[in-house]
Ligand code: ADP
């Protein structure tokens with residue numbers, strides 16, 4: 001049996017076929033029940049074809065065992081309830097906010113639920129509808145349920161819906177949960193038989209997981225939670241297997257075809273740097289530097305990721321690598337994502353190189369035409385030098401005479417094309433990528449494919465750990481007083497607001513409002529400035545420069561504060577609406593403080609649900625970026641780790657490598673065995689699987705390539 005990933009499944013042998021042929025590649029817009037508007041909404045969920053629809057799997061399940069009885073809910077409790085709407089209406093509040101309210105009843109009792117600012121729900125929710133609500137109970141004239149998630153199960157649903165397993169799907173505006181479920185109800189039976197297994201049967205039995213068609217039925221329409229779990233395990237196993245295969249193949253490729261420059265460790269400039277450093281290197285820095293020197297002095301092209309928590313000292317490691325290139329007569333380039341960071345690196349390098357009688361070259365878009373030409377001329381020569389810059393380094397007309405090392409700082413903020421472009425500015429230069437997003441090593445290997453990874457898992461000595469606390473809304477005045485005393489002492493503070501909504505506009509409004517309140521209120525006699533995403537890069541950099549120079553006391557900002565910025569005098573990071581942030585994001589933000597000798601503070605201000613409080617306790621109790629990242633992964637999944645999903649990245653939709661440990665072990669062993677017998681997966685037995693991998697990960701395979 002041959003597998004054809006896009007081919008039709010019938011009618012090939014000359015039989016006339018009436019109407020569009022049914023295939024998994026059929027676009028959902030051609031399905032009954034989907035019009036242009038719904039097709040649009042589905043596209044936002046990443047659903048284009050019927051195959052995508054079948055793989056749009058529930059993010060959770062509810063059954064009697066997970067649903068709370070309404071009568072048992074106490075103020076402060078979080079939980080999921082299912083009940084029928086017995087009355088509803090829109091209540092205006094004094095502040096002009098309109099609140100949709102409904103009374104929900106299950107067999108145990110009734111509760112009022114309130115949706116502030118969502119009067120439009122009155123149109124879609126009818127008396128008699130059964131709602132599934134997840135949220136918390138707060139005090140508002142007695143008990144009131146505050147839903148985080150609202151799912152309308154419809155009117156015809158009987159109360160015993162609660163007893164069955166209910167699959168809950170990720171939905172979007174314009175395509176409700178109910179519609180997704182209805183669409184699947186309508187088409188599942190037709191298309192499921194077209195799904196063919198592409199994994200070898202031996203693997204499935206080793207991993208003890210069902211076949212793909214069975215698994216899809218189990219995840220969509222399980223008869224028990226246990227069955228849903230079994231179905232999920234098949235999909236998770238597949239992801240883990242594929243990513244392991246990708247990873248192993250990338251590594252094999254890296255071992256064979258990567259001839260590069262063979263530098264000699266002359267210990268000339270590097271030794272001089274070492275004896276002139278104002279500090280001792282940490283053990284982690286020594287280890288990482290050694291790993292880099294080993295790569296650079298081998299005949300293979302270096303392709304290494306230096307990963308280290310904020311403040312762990314990656315810059316000086318990059319400097320050692322650069323000097324090794326220079327003492328071999330080559331040029332080294334360090335590329336940073338913003339002007340400001342490039343500037344900061346240039347200053348750091350200038351300071352450290354001065355005792356060696358060297359200075360870095362600076363190359364950004366903001367240089368005057370004359371300065372830029374002068375820099376370009378030196379770059380084009382074969383003079384050994386270190387250049388620091390922005391993406392101006394990879395612009396079409398920048399030429400390097402003899403590039404031997406390319407360093408990309410904050411590598412995840414560049415596109416593939418930009419990374420590739422820098423690597424192509426020389427003849428197979430060694431590549432060092434740097435990132436402050438701490439991800440556990442095993443995962444780093446899985447995600448980054450053929451990259452070698454060095455980790456700085458140690459902070460330089462003498463750093464004061466940042467004291468992190470959570471404070472309720474009622475403590476706001478006290479918290480602001482505290483910030484003010486710090487400013488009084490000559491320190492500086494950040495106040496960070498979340499992107500409240502997808503919409504920049506709303507975020508901007510919130511930031512502007514907070515800015516006005518603080519500027520005219522509590523901090524009226526302080527120097528306050530605002531930083532937000534709508535400002536152009538130049539204006540942003542200008543504000544950050546003023547902050548760094550100490551000309552601003554309190555900086556109010558959306559999340560755009562430069563990650564790599566080093567302002568040792570800043571000692572307070574006040575985060576509003578901490579519930580809106582990922583743990584890693586909070587950790588990165590708090591890395592902006594605690595960079596000097598003074599004690600520093602990170603304050604999470606606002607009222608949060610007990611669930612959130614528990615989640616936030618991870619950052620309150622630990623200053624370890626790796627621990628925080630691990631918890632984040634467990635709680636929120638891969639996408640959020642980077643703040644945003646990089647399109648096409650080989651991350652996981654279903655699997656969680658930190659939890660599916662055994663499954664991942666099996667997948668890794670299976671992948672190893674498969675590739676040892678059939679390195680290119682070119683055998684007939686593996687053809688189907690290979691086709692699926694190629695189709696699914698085409699872009700991911702490109703992602704970390706540098707040459
Ligand atoms: P990051 O890894 O976040 O890029 P940096 O390279 O900017 O960190 O280093 C943060 C600060 O720590 C800088 O001011 C740097 O000079 C200092 N630093 C780096 N290594 C050491 C060390 N071994 N001992 C003391 N301070 C160090």
Ligand code: MG
Nearest residue numbers: 314315409564
């Ligand atoms: Mg840095």
